[in-house]
Amino acid sequence: MLIKDLTVHVDDKPVYNITFQNSYDNLPVSIEELGFTGKKICIVSETNVASIFLDAILVSLKTSEKFSKVVSYVFNAGEENKNLDVVRDLYEKLIIEKFDRNDLLIALGGGVTGDLTGFAAATYLRGIDFIQVPTSLLSQVDSSIGGKTGVDFASYKNMVGAFHMPRLVYMNQNSLKTLDKRQFISGMGEVIKHGLILDKDYYNWLKDNYEKINSYDYDSLCELVYRSCRIKRIVVEEDPTEKGKRALLNFGHTLGHALEKYMNFELLHGECVLIGSILASIISYNKGNISSETLNDIVTAIKMYDIPSLPLDIDIDKIIEYTRNDKKVVGDKIKFILLKDIGDAYIDMEVTAEDMKKAFKDYLSGI
Numbered sequence: 001m002l003i004k005d006l007t008v009h010v011d012d013k014p015v016y017n018i019t020f021q022n023s024y025d026n027l028p029v030s031i032e033e034l035g036f037t038g039k040k041i042c043i044v045s046e047t048n049v050a051s052i053f054l055d056a057i058l059v060s061l062k063t064s065e066k067f068s069k070v071v072s073y074v075f076n077a078g079e080e081n082k083n084l085d086v087v088r089d090l091y092e093k094l095i096i097e098k099f100d101r102n103d104l105l106i107a108l109g110g111g112v113t114g115d116l117t118g119f120a121a122a123t124y125l126r127g128i129d130f131i132q133v134p135t136s137l138l139s140q141v142d143s144s145i146g147g148k149t150g151v152d153f154a155s156y157k158n159m160v161g162a163f164h165m166p167r168l169v170y171m172n173q174n175s176l177k178t179l180d181k182r183q184f185i186s187g188m189g190e191v192i193k194h195g196l197i198l199d200k201d202y203y204n205w206l207k208d209n210y211e212k213i214n215s216y217d218y219d220s221l222c223e224l225v226y227r228s229c230r231i232k233r234i235v236v237e238e239d240p241t242e243k244g245k246r247a248l249l250n251f252g253h254t255l256g257h258a259l260e261k262y263m264n265f266e267l268l269h270g271e272c273v274l275i276g277s278i279l280a281s282i283i284s285y286n287k288g289n290i291s292s293e294t295l296n297d298i299v300t301a302i303k304m305y306d307i308p309s310l311p312l313d314i315d316i317d318k319i320i321e322y323t324r325n326d327k328k329v330v331g332d333k334i335k336f337i338l339l340k341d342i343g344d345a346y347i348d349m350e351v352t353a354e355d356m357k358k359a360f361k362d363y364l365s366g367i
Contacts, residue, residue: 003226008145008233010165010240018145018169018229020222024057024133027170028064031104031131034167040069040103042094044117046077049109049135052178057108057133071097075116079265082112082151084160090120101125104167110136110183111143111269115158118149122164131168135175137187137221138270141194141228144169146236146246155265156325157257163241173222184216185305186270189252191224192302193277194231197248200343202227207301214305248345251337252277255356258322262315267308274307275363282359282367283351284339294342299367316360320353 006018019030031041041061045054054072061070073093075086107117107130114132121130132144150161179187195203205227206213212220232249239246256276260267278299285295323334336351 003222006226006229006233008165009237015165016168018233019171020226021170021172022174024053024060024170024172027057027133028061028066030168030170031061032064032066034129034131036104036129037066038068040097040099041067041071041106042097042099042103043070043072043106043108044090044113044120045072045074045108046081046110046113047074048077049113050074053108053135053175057106069097077112079112079152079260079269082116084151084153086116087120087123087151090116091124094120094124099124099128101128103128105130106133107131107144107166108133108135110134110139114139114144115148115150115161118147118164118166119151119161122149122162127164129167130164131170132166133170133172135172136179137176137184137225138190139187140171140173140176140225141187142190142232142249144171145229145232147240148242155261157260159325171225173218173225176221176225177216177218181306182268182271185274185307186268188213188305189256189270189273189277191228193249193251193273194228196277196281196298196339196342197251197337197345198231198235198343199227200341202231203301203342207304210304247335247347248337250335251339251345252280254323254334254336255279255319255359258319259310261322262319271308274302274305275310278302279356279359279363280336280338282362283336283355286355286358286362287338287348289338289340290342295367298342310364312364314360314364316357319360320356323356 003020007014008016073090075081105117105121107114121128134140134144147163147165149164150158153159209220235246252273256272259272281298284290333349336348337345338348339345
């Protein structure tokens with residue numbers, strides 16, 4: 001499969017490219033082409049990713065001698081550090097280094113880094129440019145695309161944020177080889193979601209190519225990332241600020257986010273999305289939208305991956321209570337994403353606490 005750059009448009013105007021590479025060799029040139037010659041660059045990363053990629057990228061950018069200053073800011077890895085305290089420290093770093101509105105931030109890492117860096121870029125000096133350099137499967141197929149940025153507040157997911165489009169999304173697909181299995185499976189939460197909500201053929205391709213995907217086959221992963229990015233681009237172009245169709249991308253996220261909070265973020269985001277996708281599919285079945293055969297197909301496809309088990313004594317009522325603090329709540333109702341069929345999702349505003357409780361009980365009983 002020939003992988004070409006994808007261009008993301010807003011109001012029919014090109015805004016940024018998603019470029020697919022097999023190394024970081026072309027990153028300096030890509031930044032120069034955006035017009036940042038002579039400007040300052042700050043690479044923002046977290047400890048795990050920085051230990052693998054940061055030094056080489058720093059050397060590459062400094063060696064090019066095209067930029068007036070190249071610095072880095074590294075924070076401790078983990079969802080618990082996607083907060084305003086870390087953003088404040090990043091602001092201070094930028095102020096000390098005298099960054100102005102013409103300079104550039106680079107988000108090097110997964111979804112946490114991309115969300116945090118994008119939010120800092122949206123708010124520092126009322127907005128400076130940034131580019132996404134996603135290193136995880138989850139960030140390559142989902143969070144790096146679309147301009148949604150944000151941080152958690154008092155353990156509530158993404159409650160503080162802004163829409164701020166990157167100038168470029170630069171993907172080194174060889175970085176996926178560095179992922180441990182849990183991080184990889186976490187990314188598959190967003191991948192499978194794309195097929196479930198919008199593309200049945202893609203969903204079936206994922207099932208048919210499970211063995212290659214699960215063994216990190218390079219060509220299969222390249223096609224997977226490209227096809228997911230193409231789906232995300234279509235949705236983002238149609239609804240850049242999440243007022244309509246883009247809400248479909250939240251399939252599996254309402255209960256997934258609540259579960260993340262309940263488990264004190266000991267489970268990864270994509271792991272919770274996978275579980276949340278099963279729960280949303282169960283609700284879809286219980287509402288008569290999909291058949292038992294379709295539900296079983298979805299559950300089987302998701303459980304091919306080693307998703308974590310939930311404790312049998314979990315407080316279902318507590319998890320449901322957490323959904324009331326979700327940013328998808330409209331008035332006293334929750335904007336829930338359900339399925340009419342595989343590849344055909346819709347917004348449902350009538351999912352009740354009892355619907356959610358029954359889905360959890362069905363799930364825990366081994367449906």
